[in-house]
Amino acid sequence: MMQDNHNTPLILLGGTLCNHRLWQPVIERLRVSHVTSIVTSGADSARELSSRLLVTLPPRFCVAGFSLGAMVALQMLADAPERLAGIALLSVNPLADLPANAVGRRAAVCEAQAFGVGRWVSEKMWQKYVAPGHQDDAGMRSVIATMADESGIETFSRQTEIAISRADHRAALAAFSRPSLILNGAYDAICTPQHHQLAAEAAKTARWLTHSDSGHFLPLEAPDWVATALRVWIKESQA
Structure with a gap:
């Protein structure tokens, strides 16, 4: 793999029931020498996880977060903006979760435990995860289900609490x-185009790009496109 001379580390934060497999297609296409993929887990709130990560991460870094990982990235931005050389948010909902959502989220964890996490993702969530053009992609479906099985129910439970307790950090994004x-992705049914518009309205200097043929799982659905956008952002973040 070709490497560039960029020295600012790139930190990649995954989404719910995701692991290194999420980012692998993008990493293979990126020409960066310092990249770390982190599972967004190990705490029961974004604030707690942000605090833990900031203790272990380099003094300055670029962070790209996907879905739940983007929510944690926003928490890190609120907690320590001086540490971030740049922030990239993929498939993000910048709002605090509605209190009424908590019951349904926790019920989903119970359902996934009964089904088996991978099977639950494959049978109950698949249609919400990817664009219509990717619905028949058995390989992608298998990767997502495998990540869920490898993550396990305890991780899902803790990640659910992170989602429930997250805060609205648009003010930090604006600053x-x-x-x-x-x-x-234009077809994202989980973090909708309207959610991304809210993020873009807060971050008035941000570059906002939409992939016309993807849903929620951008790093797997459009890795070439994601890598191209990240490369430009990484270069800008070195300045």
């Missing part, structure tokens, strides 16, 4: 002057 990137 951030470093390079910001917002990426979404």
Whole structure:
């Protein structure tokens, strides 16, 4: 793999029931020498996870978060904006979760435990995850189900609590002057185009790009496109 001379580490934060497999297609296409993929887990709130990560991460870094990972990235931005050389948000909902959603979210964890996490993702969530053009992609479906099985029910439960307790950090996004990137799929039924518009309205200097043929799982559905956008953002973040 070709490497560039960029020295600012790139931190990639995955979404719910995701692991290194989520980012692998993008990493293979990126020409960066310092990249770390982190599972968004190990805490029961975004605030707690942000605090833990900031202790272990380098003094300055670029962070790209997908879905739940984007929510944690926003928490990190609110907690330590001076540490971030740039922020990229993929498939993000920048709002706090509605209190009424908590019951349904926790019920989903119980259902996934009864089904088996991978089977639950494959049978109950698949149609919401990807664009119509990817519904028949058995390989992608298998990767997503495999990640869910590898993550397990305990991780799902803790990630659900992160989603439930997350805060609205659009004010921190608005105050951030470093390079910001917002990426979404036109068919995303989970973090909708309207959610991304709200993020873009807060981050007035951000570059907002929409992939016309993708849904929620951008890093798997459009890895070439995501890598191209991230490369430009990474270069800007070095300045």
